[in-house]
Amino acid sequence: MTAPTLAIRDLTLGFRGWAGQVDVLHGISLHIMKGERVALVGESGSGKSVTARIVLGLLQQLKTARIGGLVAFEGQDLSTLSARQRHALRGTRMSMIFQDPTSSLNPVYRIGSQFHEVLKRAEPGISAADARRKAQAALADVAIPDPARALDSYSFQLSGGMNQRVMIAMALANEPSLLIADEPGTALDVTVQAQTLSLMRALVEKHHTSVLFISHNLGVVREFADRVYVIYKGRIVEHGRSADLFADPRHPYTRALLSAVPRITGGGIPEIDDVSESYFAPMVVHEGCGEPGEVG
Amino acid sequence: MTALLSLDRVSKTFTQGRHEVRAVDDVSLDVIQGECLAIVGESGSGKSTVANMILGIYPPTAGTIAFRGEALPAARTLAHRRAIQLVQQNPLSSLNPKRSIGASLRLPLDVHDLGPRAARAARVGVLLEEVGLPADYARRTPESLSGGQRQRVAIARALACQSDLVVLDEPTSALDVLVQARVLKLLNDLRKGRGLTYVFITHDLSVVRNIADRVAVFERGRLVELNPTETIFSDPHHPYTRRLIGAVPVVTADEVRLRDRLMENDNERA
Amino acid sequence: MKRTLFILLRNPLSALGLFLVALVVLSAVFADFIAPFPTHAGAVVDFANFNKPPEWPYVFGTDLVGRDLFSRILYAYRISLLLGVVVLVVAVPIGVTIGLVAGYLGGWTEYVLMRITDVFLSIPPLVLAMSMMGLLQPTLTNGMLAVTAMWWPWYTRLVYNLARSEKEEGYVLAAEVIGASKAHVIFREILPNCVPSIVTKMTLDLGFVILIASSLSFLGLGVQPPTPDLGSMVADGAKYLPDSWWLTVFPGLAILVAVFGFNLVGDALRDVLGTGQ
Numbered sequence: 132m133t134a135p136t137l138a139i140r141d142l143t144l145g146f147r148g149w150a151g152q153v154d155v156l157h158g159i160s161l162h163i164m165k166g167e168r169v170a171l172v173g174e175s176g177s178g179k180s181v182t183a184r185i186v187l188g189l190l191q192q193l194k195t196a197r198i199g200g201l202v203a204f205e206g207q208d209l210s211t212l213s214a215r216q217r218h219a220l221r222g223t224r225m226s227m228i229f230q231d232p233t234s235s236l237n238p239v240y241r242i243g244s245q246f247h248e249v250l251k252r253a254e255p256g257i258s259a260a261d262a263r264r265k266a267q268a269a270l271a272d273v274a275i276p277d278p279a280r281a282l283d284s285y286s287f288q289l290s291g292g293m294n295q296r297v298m299i300a301m302a303l304a305n306e307p308s309l310l311i312a313d314e315p316g317t318a319l320d321v322t323v324q325a326q327t328l329s330l331m332r333a334l335v336e337k338h339h340t341s342v343l344f345i346s347h348n349l350g351v352v353r354e355f356a357d358r359v360y361v362i363y364k365g366r367i368v369e370h371g372r373s374a375d376l377f378a379d380p381r382h383p384y385t386r387a388l389l390s391a392v393p394r395i396t397g398g399g400i401p402e403i404d405d406v407s408e409s410y411f412a413p414m415v416v417h418e419g420c421g422e423p424g425e426v427g
Numbered sequence: 428m429t430a431l432l433s434l435d436r437v438s439k440t441f442t443q444g445r446h447e448v449r450a451v452d453d454v455s456l457d458v459i460q461g462e463c464l465a466i467v468g469e470s471g472s473g474k475s476t477v478a479n480m481i482l483g484i485y486p487p488t489a490g491t492i493a494f495r496g497e498a499l500p501a502a503r504t505l506a507h508r509r510a511i512q513l514v515q516q517n518p519l520s521s522l523n524p525k526r527s528i529g530a531s532l533r534l535p536l537d538v539h540d541l542g543p544r545a546a547r548a549a550r551v552g553v554l555l556e557e558v559g560l561p562a563d564y565a566r567r568t569p570e571s572l573s574g575g576q577r578q579r580v581a582i583a584r585a586l587a588c589q590s591d592l593v594v595l596d597e598p599t600s601a602l603d604v605l606v607q608a609r610v611l612k613l614l615n616d617l618r619k620g621r622g623l624t625y626v627f628i629t630h631d632l633s634v635v636r637n638i639a640d641r642v643a644v645f646e647r648g649r650l651v652e653l654n655p656t657e658t659i660f661s662d663p664h665h666p667y668t669r670r671l672i673g674a675v676p677v678v679t680a681d682e683v684r685l686r687d688r689l690m691e692n693d694n695e696r697a
Numbered sequence: 698m699k700r701t702l703f704i705l706l707r708n709p710l711s712a713l714g715l716f717l718v719a720l721v722v723l724s725a726v727f728a729d730f731i732a733p734f735p736t737h738a739g740a741v742v743d744f745a746n747f748n749k750p751p752e753w754p755y756v757f758g759t760d761l762v763g764r765d766l767f768s769r770i771l772y773a774y775r776i777s778l779l780l781g782v783v784v785l786v787v788a789v790p791i792g793v794t795i796g797l798v799a800g801y802l803g804g805w806t807e808y809v810l811m812r813i814t815d816v817f818l819s820i821p822p823l824v825l826a827m828s829m830m831g832l833l834q835p836t837l838t839n840g841m842l843a844v845t846a847m848w849w850p851w852y853t854r855l856v857y858n859l860a861r862s863e864k865e866e867g868y869v870l871a872a873e874v875i876g877a878s879k880a881h882v883i884f885r886e887i888l889p890n891c892v893p894s895i896v897t898k899m900t901l902d903l904g905f906v907i908l909i910a911s912s913l914s915f916l917g918l919g920v921q922p923p924t925p926d927l928g929s930m931v932a933d934g935a936k937y938l939p940d941s942w943w944l945t946v947f948p949g950l951a952i953l954v955a956v957f958g959f960n961l962v963g964d965a966l967r968d969v970l971g972t973g974q
Contacts, residue, residue: 149703174603175574291470320469321630325674347603350633350676377678389678391608393633395660396681400612400637405575405605482874508876521867525889531868535875581871588875 134206135423136309136341137163137186142200144181144190144365155181157365158200160422163309166339168332170356170373172346174388178365179345183311186343187227188217205308222252225309226302228331231318232294236286242297243282246304253305269300273330292323299331306338313345328355349392353377358420361385363410371417381417383409430457430496431624432481432511432592437490439476450476452648453490458592463618463625465635465656467671468645477645478594478628482513494592509539512585516597518577522569528555528580529565535587554583558613575606582613586621596628611638632675636660644668663689704969705962714961721955725774732768740923751943758943761933766943769925770951776926777955780841781906785899788845792852793895797883799853800860811857817850823912830918840920844909848902855898859891866890893970900966904959911952927952 144156156178163169173179184190186202192214202209204225209217221227229235237245246266250257257265263282270278273296286294295316302310315331316324332355335342346352352359352373359376361369361384369382380386387410391403439451451473458464468474480487486501493499499507515521522531532551536542542550552562558579569577578598585593595614599607615638618625627639635642635656642659644652644667652665663669673690677683705711729735733754743763751758757766799810817825826843833839863869864887872882910920911928920926927948934944 149700174605321632321676322469322670322674325676348676349604349678353678354676378680388604391604392678393608393611393631393637394679394682395633395636395672395675395677396679396685397636397660400608400615402612403605403608405603405609484870484873503876505876508874511874513871513874515867515871517867521871523868523872523886523890525892526886531871534872534877534881538876538878538881584871584875 133165134203135162135164136167136205137161137343138201138203138423139182139186140201140203140422142182142185142202143198144178144185145197147195147197152197155365159360159362159365159367161360161367161370162423163341163343165308165341166336168335168342168344168355168357170344170346170352170359171362172349172352172359173362174347176364177362179347179362180313182362183227183313183343183345186309186311187221187225188212188214191217222249223305224307225311226305226307227311227313228295228298228302228315230314230316232298233286233291233318235298236294238285238287240285241282242284242286242289246282246301249301249304265304266300269304270297272303272334273297273300275300290323291319292327295319295323295327296330299327299334303334303338303340307340309341309343310335311343311345314347315344316351317346317348324351331355349377349389361388366411367414368410368412369415369417371415371420375417379417381415383407383412385415429460431460431494432458432626433493433496434477434481435491435493437477437480437487437492439473439480439485440488450648451480451487454645454648454650455490456643456650456653458624458626459641461618461622461624462640463627463638465627465629465639465642466645467629467632467635467642469630469671471647472645473648474628474645475596476648478513478596478626481592481594481626482511483507505539509535509588510590511592511594512588512590513594513596514578514581514585514598517601518574518581519569519601521581522577524569526568527565528567528569528572531569531580532565532584532587535584539588541587541589550587554587555580557586557617558583573606574602575610578602578606578610579613582610582617586617590623592624592626594626594628597630598627599634600629600631607634614638632672633677644671660685701966701969705965708965710961711965714958714965717954717958718962721774721958722778724771725778728768728771728775732765732771734765734768737764737768738772738923738925748937748941748944750941757947758941760930760944761937766930766947769930770927770948773925773927773930773948774951774955776920776924777907777910778903780844780910780920781903783841784844784848784906785902787841788848789852789895789899792849793856793888793891795849796853796856797860797887797891800857801864801879801883801887807857810853814850814853814857817847818854820847822847822909826909826913827916827918830913836921840910840913840918843913844906848906851902852895852898855894856891859894860887863887863890893966897963897966897970900959901963902959904956904963907959908952908956 139159139161141158141160142156143158145152145154171179171182181190185198188209190196191198243263243266247259247262250262250265266282267278270281275281275293275296281289316327328351344352344356356373359371359373360367363384369376369385380389387403390401393400434454434456437451437454441448441450454477466474466477479485480492483499483503491498494507494510529551532554533547536547536550551565555562555564560576560579599610602610611634617623629635639656641653641655643650644665646667652668659668663672669689673686677686705715724731741764745763746759747763748761749755749759755765757770759765795810799807825847829843829846830839869882869886872886914920914926914928915932920929930948931945934941937944
């Protein structure tokens with residue numbers, strides 16, 4: 132069996148502040164196999180976004196951060212890499228998409244020259260003409276109607292939905308094996324969000340890209356991910372295939388979270404505790420979903 | 428069924444340099460006493476412009492807005508201000524970080540001279556308890572409260588005015604889903620308990636389904652559909668309404684069936 | 698407050714700044730007790746000990762009429778600080794009020810107020826002060842007046858920009874929708890949010906006011922003898938360089954210590970209070 136694209140084992144994270152250490156992650160484990168779409172879903176402050184930052188190697192340099200446990204990317208322990216090697220991975224082997232597409236793009240450069248920079252990360256000597264050809268093909272892939280014109284535009288001249296597509300095209304341009312998507316499309320209108328999500332889904336399927344999908348929106352997770360980890364206050368509380376987990380949520384926290392989502396079929400607003408001792412109950416793992424190397 | 432607030436052929440045009448942008452285009456609707464009317468749309472639909480005109484932040488370019496049958500002037504009187512209140516989307520920004528919770532809640536009591544001066548501090552405590560917070564939170568700063576608690580304070584501030592109409596501008600979209608459920612519940616209970624009327628501005632149709640009596644759907648400044656919530660979700664008339672419902676990310680199989688059925692209808696009609 | 702002090706003391710540079718500021722302020726306040734020759738602040742002559750290099754009991758040496766430089770520097774600090782505080786106490790409320798009103802109200806009020814501010818800002822500060830002192834009498838009061846006149850527009854600029862961004866915050870909208878008066882919105886809602894930036898700038902400015910006042914008296918336009926002043930002490934001593942070096946070096950160092958100290962503290966406050974622009 133080949134190594135998973137991403138394997139996290141017993142990851143802990145604490146921040147040392149002037150009032151002592153604040154623990155953010157209490158030993159979480161997750162894995163993503165090649166071509167799998169895995170969601171990490173939780174509320175604000177659950178630790179889902181810092182997990183993404185650790186995988187990207189962005190927290191390791193921080194002096195106040197205390198990181199423990201293992202993060203392995205394609206079988207390679209990230210902690211054995213230097214800061215420079217981790218930097219070399221970003222934008223080439225792993226890439227990311229953030230919440231607000233318009234502020235992620237630099238307004239002073241044309242889309243075309245930003246695309247060129249992205250392609251240079253993987254192929255430093257790429258010529259402007261080659262880069263442009265590749266960029267046009269990538270933009271056509273995300274169904275942008277006039278790629279040549281989009282490349283000559285600035286981000287503020289395009290709509291939020293167009294910018295999101297540009298971000299997706301850039302993130303996938305170097306054929307990364309792992310895509311980290313942190314709340315993609317949250318800043319967009321619902322109809323645009325729905326379109327870009329199905330577009331992204333089709334593209335990663337075509338390229339066999341593994342995806343770590345970070346979100347607070349259960350509906351979006353259900354429609355995008357194969358497998359789901361639910362995270363609560365730095366602990367994974369439930370793990371299962373999307374279909375199983377949404378049809379049969381077992382952990383008290385997952386149940387509360389799911390029943391709190393208003394339904395378009397009606398049913399009113401339920402009475403739910405926003406904090407409860409039962410949310411700290413032990414992790415529930417659905418059948419056939421153990422971590423590799425463990426008896427699932 | 429009396430109309431508390433009526434918009435009659437209201438339009439709003441903004442001038443940007445030489446461009447004229449018609450943000451709201453010839454909209455007429457009534458808000459009925461005691462109901463929760465949802466105004467739904469995406470960015471650029473004009474829903475926020477409508478809210479701002481109701482609140483008197485700027486007047487309409489054409490048409491009239493009447494409150495209890497009386498046309499509202501461009502410069503609102505204090506009585507009008509008291510009668511129509513607002514809960515904003517971002518509770519972090521809507522409470523002054525440099526003033527205590529108590530001072531923020533006291534302001535409407537002082538401005539509108541509500542109740543005897545000596546009793547106002549106690550009134551602030553009662554208001555906090557009404558939204559499910561301890562009375563001694565009055566001494567705290569907004570910084571020390573969670574997002575949900577801040578939004579409760581913002582709701583208490585709207586209640587302090589003893590207003591008749593509350594404009595809720597995306598009141599839960601910045602909150603986590605568990606907190607959202609509790610805040611929505613509170614809003615629902617307050618409306619029933621105090622006979623309030625809500626104008627609920629949102630883009631989230633699943634929230635609308637569970638809190639609104641009627642739904643007004645806006646697209647590019649126009650009111651394209653206004654119907655009871657039941658009708659909107661069982662037999663939406665306008666294709667845009669169906670598109671909006673079709674885009675809602677859902678969590679149960681029942682919802683998927685509903686969505687698919689509506690989209691099918693859309694294809695048949697098209 | 699406790700937290701601010703804690704963070705300030707943890708950083709070596711800001712701790713040094715706090716130390717220097719404390720040194721200057723304490724010297725000024727307790728000059729009467731510290732100074733070995735308190736009377737030397739006035740028109741005293743002691744030709745037996747004139748122009749002496751640093752030696753006990755004259756740790757900084759004596760000037761050309763035999764007065765103890767150390768004592769005179771302590772009293773000069775008192776004058777400089779007083780000048781700085783008075784200038785800021787007058788200039789800051791004026792500048793802040795104009796900035797708040799222009800930033801919040803907008804429209805033609807903003808236009809008129811900000812154009813007046815720009816006129817003041819466009820005149821080089823020393824030139825304005827020099828021409829004012831030339832028209833009036835070069836006294837301490839007029840010196841303060843001149844420095845004040847060129848100081849308030851900077852606070853107007855600062856607060857105007859702050860007010861314009863605070864105006865977009867939800868809490869301002871909330872107060873307006875409630876029906877609060879413009880005065881309430883300006884002074885009770887917006888102003889408290891500008892205070893950290895204003896305090897930071899005031900700390901930085903205390904150093905600069907001392908520097909400007911010294912420059913004016915260096916040019917003979919500031920504090921008049923026999924009142925001790927760091928700028929005029931440097932100017933008087935400059936003629937006797939390099940032989941009587943202590944006449945210029947010690948007052949010069951005194952200016953440096955004060956300006957440097959207030960700058961370090963101001964910079965640190967800017968970081969701690971998050972008021973960087």
